[in-house]
Structure formats: structure tokens, C-alpha cells
Amino acid sequence: xxxxxxxxxYVSIDTEQGNVPILKGVTLTINTGxxxxxxxxxxxxxxxxxxxxxxxxxxxVDSGSITLDGEDVLSMSVDERARAGLFLAMQYPVEVPGxxxxxFLRTAKTAxxxxxxxxxxxxxxxxxxxxxxxxxxxxxxxxxxxxxxxxEKKRVExxxxxxxxxxxxxxxxxxxxLDVDALKVVSEGVNREHSKGEMGTLLITHYTRILRYIKxxxxxxxxxxxxxxxxxxxxxxxxxxxxxxxxxxxxxxxA
Amino acid sequence: MAETTHTEISPDTTLExxxxxxxxxxGKARIGAPSGTGERPAAIDGFTEExxxxxxxxxxxxxxxxxxxxxxxxxxVPEASRGERRRSFDLADFPTLTGLEEDxxxxxxxxxxxxxxxxxxxxxxxxxxxxxxxxxxxxxGRGDARLGSAATPEDRVSAAAWNAFTEATVITIPKETVAxxxxxxxxxGSTSEAAAQHILIHAEAFSKAVVVLDHSGSVTLxxxxxxxxxxxxxxxxxxxxxxxxxxxxxxxxxxxxxxxARYKHVVVSLGGDLVRLTPSSIFxxxxxxxxxxxLYFADAGQHLEQRLLVDHAVPNCKSRVTYKGALQGVDAHxxxxxxxxxxxxxxxxxxxxxxxxxxxxxxxxxDSVPNLEIETGLIxxxxxxxxxxxxxxxxxxYLMARGIPEKAARRLVVRGxxxxxxxxxxxxxxxxxxxxxxxxxxxxGNL
Ligand SMILES: Nc1ncnc2c1ncn2[C@@H]1O[C@H](COP(=O)(O)OP(=O)(O)OP(=O)(O)O)[C@@H](O)[C@H]1O
Ligand SMILES: [Mg+2]
Numbered sequence: 153x154x155x156x157x158x159x160x161x162y163v164s165i166d167t168e169q170g171n172v173p174i175l176k177g178v179t180l181t182i183n184t185g186x187x188x189x190x191x192x193x194x195x196x197x198x199x200x201x202x203x204x205x206x207x208x209x210x211x212x213v214d215s216g217s218i219t220l221d222g223e224d225v226l227s228m229s230v231d232e233r234a235r236a237g238l239f240l241a242m243q244y245p246v247e248v249p250g251x252x253x254x255x256f257l258r259t260a261k262t263a264x265x266x267x268x269x270x271x272x273x274x275x276x277x278x279x280x281x282x283x284x285x286x287x288x289x290x291x292x293x294x295x296x297x298x299x300x301x302x303x304e305k306k307r308v309e310x311x312x313x314x315x316x317x318x319x320x321x322x323x324x325x326x327x328x329x330l331d332v333d334a335l336k337v338v339s340e341g342v343n344r345e346h347s348k349g350e351m352g353t354l355l356i357t358h359y360t361r362i363l364r365y366i367k368x369x370x371x372x373x374x375x376x377x378x379x380x381x382x383x384x385x386x387x388x389x390x391x392x393x394x395x396x397x398x399x400x401x402x403x404x405x406x407a
Numbered sequence: 408m409a410e411t412t413h414t415e416i417s418p419d420t421t422l423e424x425x426x427x428x429x430x431x432x433x434g435k436a437r438i439g440a441p442s443g444t445g446e447r448p449a450a451i452d453g454f455t456e457e458x459x460x461x462x463x464x465x466x467x468x469x470x471x472x473x474x475x476x477x478x479x480x481x482x483x484v485p486e487a488s489r490g491e492r493r494r495s496f497d498l499a500d501f502p503t504l505t506g507l508e509e510d511x512x513x514x515x516x517x518x519x520x521x522x523x524x525x526x527x528x529x530x531x532x533x534x535x536x537x538x539x540x541x542x543x544x545x546x547x548g549r550g551d552a553r554l555g556s557a558a559t560p561e562d563r564v565s566a567a568a569w570n571a572f573t574e575a576t577v578i579t580i581p582k583e584t585v586a587x588x589x590x591x592x593x594x595x596g597s598t599s600e601a602a603a604q605h606i607l608i609h610a611e612a613f614s615k616a617v618v619v620l621d622h623s624g625s626v627t628l629x630x631x632x633x634x635x636x637x638x639x640x641x642x643x644x645x646x647x648x649x650x651x652x653x654x655x656x657x658x659x660x661x662x663x664x665x666x667x668a669r670y671k672h673v674v675v676s677l678g679g680d681l682v683r684l685t686p687s688s689i690f691x692x693x694x695x696x697x698x699x700x701x702l703y704f705a706d707a708g709q710h711l712e713q714r715l716l717v718d719h720a721v722p723n724c725k726s727r728v729t730y731k732g733a734l735q736g737v738d739a740h741x742x743x744x745x746x747x748x749x750x751x752x753x754x755x756x757x758x759x760x761x762x763x764x765x766x767x768x769x770x771x772x773x774d775s776v777p778n779l780e781i782e783t784g785l786i787x788x789x790x791x792x793x794x795x796x797x798x799x800x801x802x803x804x805y806l807m808a809r810g811i812p813e814k815a816a817r818r819l820v821v822r823g824x825x826x827x828x829x830x831x832x833x834x835x836x837x838x839x840x841x842x843x844x845x846x847x848x849x850x851x852g853n854l
Contacts, residue, residue, distance in 0.1 A: 206808050209800065234810035246805045249765060249796040250824030259819055260809035295823075296805075312809065 154184045154221050154237070156205075156320050156352060161216035163197075163204050174200045176377040177216070184319055187346065187353040189363060189388060192374030193396045198356045199243055201374075202324040206240040207233050220319075235264055237319030241309035241326050243356075248296035253308070254278075256296045257315060264316055281314045285341050302329040310341040317345065322354045327362035339365030360392040375399040489716065489746045489780055494559040498570050501563035510562060513742040513774055515710060518681045520627045520655045521601045522564050527571035529600025532626050534576050535593045539586035542616065543579040553577060554607060558633035558661035561685070565659040568629035571603035578618060579609045580642070586616035589834050596626030599653060604628060609635045610642040612665070617643040617834060623678075625651045634662035636670045638692065643671040645832055646686075649844060650679035657683045664724075666692030673832055674701035674730075676711045677844050687716035690724040690753075697726045701743075702828040702841075704821075704848045705771065707736025714744040717760070719753035725787075728760035731828050733821050735849075737770035743793075744776045749786060757787035765824050766797040767817070814850075821849055 163175035174197045182188050192198050204211045205218060207230040218225040220236055228236060248256070257278060262268045269277075282289060285307045297305050306326050313321050323342065327335055343366060345351055355366060363385070371387040372379045373396075380399045381387065492510075493500055504523045506516045516523060536544040547554070554575055560566035580586050592606070608618055614637065636642045650656060656679055664670045676682045688697040703711040717726045732741045743762045764773040777791035798820050806816035825845055832838050 206804075208804055229813075230804060230807035231810050231812045234808055240808055242805070242808075246801045248802050248805060248820065249798065250820045251806075252823065255819070255823055256806070256809075259815070260806075260811055263812065263815065264810040316809070 154319050154352070155219075156182045156225075156238075156354075157217075157219045158201075158205070159217045159219075161201075161204070161218065162214040163200055163211050164214055165200075165210055165212065171212075173214070174211075174377050175204070178378055180372065180379065182320065182352040182354055184352045185349050186370065187355060187366060187368045188370045188372060189355045189357060189368035190372050190374050191357055191360070191388065191391055193400060194358070196374045197377040198374055199324055200377075202240055202243075202322045202354075202356055205233075205238060205322055206230065231263065234318075235266075239313055239316060239318030239321045241306075241313060241321065241323045243324040243328070245297050245305045245309055247298045247300075249298065251296050252293055253296055254292045257312070260312070261315060277315060281311050281341075284337075284344075285311050285314075286337050287311060303331065303334045306330060306338060307334065307341075310338050314341055314345050317348075318351060320352045320354065321345070322356065324356045325358060326355075327357055327359065335362060336365060342366055360388050363388050373399055489748050489778065490718070490750060492561055494561050495566060496555060496560060496569055498563070498566045501560075501566050504563055510714060510744075513740075513744075514683055514712060515681065518655065518710065519564070519657070520599070522567070522627060522629045522655060522657055525601045527567055527601050527603040527629055529602035529627065530598055531572065531602045531604045532594050532596035532622075532624060532628060534604075534606070535595070536576065536578060536590065537593070538591045539580075539588045539616065541581070541584055542586050542590050543577075543581065545577045545579075546574050547577055548574055551575065551577070553609070554605065555633070557607065557609075557635045557663045558631060558659065560631065560659065561661075561687075562659070564629045564657045565631055565685070568603040568605070568631050568657075568659075571629070572605040572631075575605035575607060577607045577609070580611060580614040580616040580640075582611040582637070583613045584611075584616075585614070589837075590616055590618040592618060592620045594620060594622045596622075596624035596628065596650070596654065599625055599627050599655075601627045601629070604630045606630070606632045607635075608632065608642070608644060610637055610640040610668075612637040613639040615641040617645070619834065619837060620644070620646045622646070622648050622650055622656065625654055627655045628657070630656065630658040632658060632660040634660065634670075636662055636664045636668040636695075638665040639667045640665065641669040643673065643833070645673040645675065645834070645837070646684065647837070647841070648674075648676040648679055648682050648684075650682070652678065652680060654679040655681045657681075658685070660684060660686040662686075662688050662697075664688055664690050664692075664695045664697055667694040669696050671698045671831070672700070673828070674699075674703070674713060675828075675832075675841055676701075676703040676713070677841075677848060679709070679711075681710045681712075683710075683712040683714075685714045685716070687718065688726065689716075689718040690721050690726075693721050693723045695724045697724070698831070699726070699728045699730075700828050700831045701730035701732075702825050703730075703732040703741055704825070704845060705732065705734045705736075705739035705741045706848060706851065707770075708738050709736075710740045710742075712742035714742070715746060715760075717745075717747045717758065719747070719749045719756045719758065722753055723755035724753070725757040726760075727758070728762075729828065730762045731825055732762075732764045732773060733767060733825060733848075734764065734771035734773055735767040737768075739768075739771040740773070742774045742776075744774075744778070745791065746778045747780070747789070747791070749779075749781045749783060749789060751782040754783055754785040755787055756783075756789065758789050760791045762793045763824070764795040765821070766795065767821070818846065818849060821845065 158180045161178040164173040373381040705711045745760045749756045762775045775793040
């Protein structure tokens, strides 16, 4: 079992108006085999947490720690974090000019494993994974995310999740912008990988809808840069009925 | 990127689309900039695409970090039709350059080191022709009747070069001969006095050859390369510019393409302070096909310019133009202008031209201007596309977040982008050398 531990994390960003604190003391521990859902209103800092774990240079860690089995993640570069087993399925995957999916997937796999995948197996794995996620075979020859629809981009993120087999997958609103069919296909992909028991999942979402397909073990409600409440799957049901108002009102009072 | 070809067009159409992309320095327009709402732009294109329909106008795309403007913000001397540009061997027919001329407006004249003003009396760079034994190589005097038969100067520097060269190199691939091996023409400069050079390449009827002009060293050079592609001949001319950092090279490379001929022209511009190439293909008889490729990689301070002309003057010819450029570093500047002219007689023409640029760092600037002039509606197809994208921190983050180290990520992008052109050369040793040169360019950029 591997553990990803986030302790009392404070993160800010530099804007034209000066430094803005966003995360204000986040503590969270995930073990492989577990699924944690982070739910929260727009702007509460969910993506900030995800991007900070992945090492996006825009986010400045002011204090606190992130460790992977005790190893300091914050001192690792972005690519080192990925090679250590962290994977971020992005909320807005970028289009990368000039690089075909095929070339990209192979290069990334080689970098992650430290050796080139066996060509025969790899080609087959890619084909199978694409078929399962209902991604057209001709996407392999297209440039990374270029001209893909929002839903296609999300599927391609999960394709990578299945091919790269990370220890921890952080899914930043993978469900947003997906229709019901696509949501099912994508959830199945995550569940396939999760069922192997070697991956921890941090599922970031705004809506409870995806939780019908991916069952969380823990639910954390994220408000104004910190976790406002935690519980089991039943907490999601409550949010479904009551929305975030209770929490946002509360944080307004505190502020 | 979707590309468009169109068949339904009306005569007398001129299509122009001009795109200037500037890597911004202040970071303001960069992807992921503060938006105040917490929502980043939902879709961020790697490329801004300019594609045009016939008949049509301009679909302005005012995207992040891109600037686009049309003709007219500088007092440019207008040109009625590309086909009417002055052609002459007489220098006096070309007025002194001011920089406002349509065809010189992007070129920093100050950096031409006198090529446009001085007598080109310096020593011409050395020429060494090797390779195919069954190809004839001659050094001839100015008086040789063959010189000037394929090309007439179209600008002042070219005319100056025509009037200044003392001897010319004539390479002939004899009739029905398949050159045995590539013809390697090594042009090596060792002085920076302004000089002129003249080369004639004649692929006689039904011959087949690949000729590589391999430029290196230091020069201030005005060069005319005239090319005759005989009936049924298959000729590839590759012009490689791997000059030293201080070189200034202005080269007109005009080809006359005969009946059923196949002509491929490949430009690779990597080294030099200022390199300005004007390759043209003029169809003189039906059934011919031309492919023109280009690859350029500009570093900090470099000016790499290419202005093409494809002149469809006769029926049933086909042309494809694909130029790709990468830019990195402050004041790296590239210019691509692609003029395609479909004259009244050129029924059944099939043409498409593309230019793509990839800006790798802040402070670089790329200009891309496709021009399509059409005088007949009875054509197979005509289209063009121009796109400029930037590789920025978000692209880098995405690739690195997949475990790919920074340097490898940049290499991946640039290599993927430029290989398409390198692969067209089909001379394995040269392809390999150029791939390595591109890698070196990348490494030199401190990326
Ligand atoms: N680059 C940035 N510049 C300025 N403010 C930013 C930037 N990135 C995030 N923020 C601010 O930080 C806060 C948290 O943003 P974040 O994207 O982490 O929220 P989120 O919970 O993921 O929201 P959403 O549900 O909309 O995805 C917001 O107030 C947002 O405006
Ligand atoms: Mg978000």
C-alpha cells in the first residue's frame, strides 16, 4: 500500500493585484485502493489542490507538505512527480501542436517506465484501451487533443490513466461536459483501473452525478480553500439534496 | 487542423490573409492568465488557424497572444498582380530600395550589409560539386548563352547579382540520364564582403536527379540559382542554409518547369543572420507537378524570410506548397509569403499551399502571408492555409505531467512539427544531418 499525504497545505498565487491565498490549510490522506471524492462549489480551490499536487508552477506552496510514502513530493519537478506515480486528469487538457497521440503516448510511457514498452504489446494495449473508451482509431494519428471536443479530451485523459497505470489518479472534474453515455464510458475506465487495487483515486467534482458510477469511500466537502466537512458516501447524498448553501453560508459567517 | 480546398470559385479573385504572430513578452495574454472568475478559457488552441474559402475574405481570429492585421498599416507600394511584377536584367529598372516596397517590407535592409546598394565585388564563396559522376559540371564566363535562359531577376538584389558575377557554375543532368547518387554542391563562404554568385541547374528531358545546395561559412551573398526542369524530367533541388551566425544571404531560385515534369524544391534555413530566399516555379507546359517544401528554425536575432511564387501559366498543372517554421528567442523573425498565381490560361489547375509556424518562446515574431490570385474559374482546386501556434508553459506542463522531462518535451514538439518536411528530402544522410542540426538549434536555445 502506498500513501499520499497532504498536511496543512497553504497555497497562493501571484496575480496582478498581488499575492492571493487560495488553499488555507488542507489535510488529506489517501491510500492506494481508496476512492476519495472532493466536492465543492466553483472557485473553492479544487483545481488548485489538484494542480499543486501535480506541480504546476503557477501555484506557490506557502507552507505544509505533500508526501508519497514519506517522500517529499514538493521538492520534485513535474515530470518526477509523474514518474513517482502521480497522475492528473486535467479539467482543461491543452492541445499540443505538432505531436501525434501515438508519439506522445509512447514517449510518455517510455519516460514513466524508464524503458520503451514492447512495441507489439503496446500497440495492442493502446488499441484495446481506445476501443473500450470508444475513441476512434484515427485519433491516434491526430495531434494531442487538437480539435478534440470537450468530451473527447476527457476520454483521452482516462485513456492515459489506463495506459500509464499511476499509483494515484487525481481526476479534476473529469465528469463535467460529458453526456450520460460518455460519463458511463469514462467511469468504467476509471473503475477498471481502480479494481486492480493498486491505485488511489482522488475524484474532484462539482456534481454528485458521477458518484453513481464511481463509488467513493470518503467524501470531502471543499469550501473556500479548506475541507469544511468529511464523511462517507452518505455525505454525497446529503449534498445532492441540500447543495452547498449550508457550507457557503457558514464560511461567509466565519470569514 | 482542418484544411479546406475549394473548387467553386469565380475568376479574378485575389485572396490574401496575413497573420503576424508575436510571442508576447509581458505574459499578459498567456494561457492561464488570471481571469478573475476562476474559470480558465475552456478550450485553448495550440494553433490559430487561417484558412480561406474561395471566394472569400479574411476570418480574423483574435486569439490569445496573436495579432493579426491587414495590409495598409504601412504605406506599402501596391502591386496590381503578382504576374505583373517587373522582371529585368537591367539594374536601373529597379529603383533604390526604401523598405516600403511590397516585396521588401519585412526585410531589415540595414542588415543586408550593402547587398542592395553596393557593387557586389567581393570574392564569391567557393563552389565544389561532388557526387554523381554522370552529371556535367562546368565553370563558365558571363558570356555563356545558357545563362539567363531560365530566370530573369525580379528584384534589385537579384539584378545586382546578375550584373556582378564573374563566372557561373552550370550543372547539367544529360537527357534521359538518372544521376548516379545525389549531386552535392558545397557552397562555402570565407569572407563577408558583398559578393555575387550564379548557378544554373539544367535537368534535361527525362533525366532524374537530386541536387543539394549546401551553404555554410560566412558570406554577404546575392545569389541567383536558375533551374530548368526539362520535359518529363524529375528534379529535386534542396537548398540548405547552415551558414555561420553572421552570414547574409539573398537568393533567387527560379525554376522553369517543362511538360509532364516533376519538380521538388526544398528549403532548409537554419543558420545565418539574415537569409532571404525567393524560390519560384513557373509552369511552361502542361501536365507538370511541383512540390515546394520549406523548413526554417530561427533563433534569437535571426531573420529568415521566404517568398515563393508558383506561376500557373498553362493548363493542367499541379502544385503543393508546405512550409514549416519554428522560432525561439528574442527577435527571432520569420517571414513566409506564398504567392500562387493562376492565370487565365491555366485551366485544370490544382494547387494548395500551407504555412505553419511554431513559436517556442517569448519575443519571437512570425509573419505569414498566403496570396492566391485566380484569373480563371475552370480549375480543379485551389486553397491555402496558414497557422501559427505557440508552445507555452501550459503545453510544457501537460507533457511533463506525463513524466516527460522538459528537454525531451520540447524536442518532441519541435521534432514532430518539423519532421514532415525533413522526410521530403529523401537523402538519408542529409535527413539525418538536418535532424541533428535541428536538435542542436533546440539545445542552443537554452531550452
Ligand atoms: N491563475 C489564476 N489567477 C487568478 N486567480 C486564480 C487563478 N487560478 C485560480 N484562481 C482563483 O483561485 C480560486 C480557486 O480556483 P480553482 O480553479 O482552484 O477553483 P475550483 O474549485 O477548481 O473551481 P471550479 O469548480 O470552477 O473548477 C478562485 O477564486 C480562482 O479565481
Ligand atoms: Mg476546477
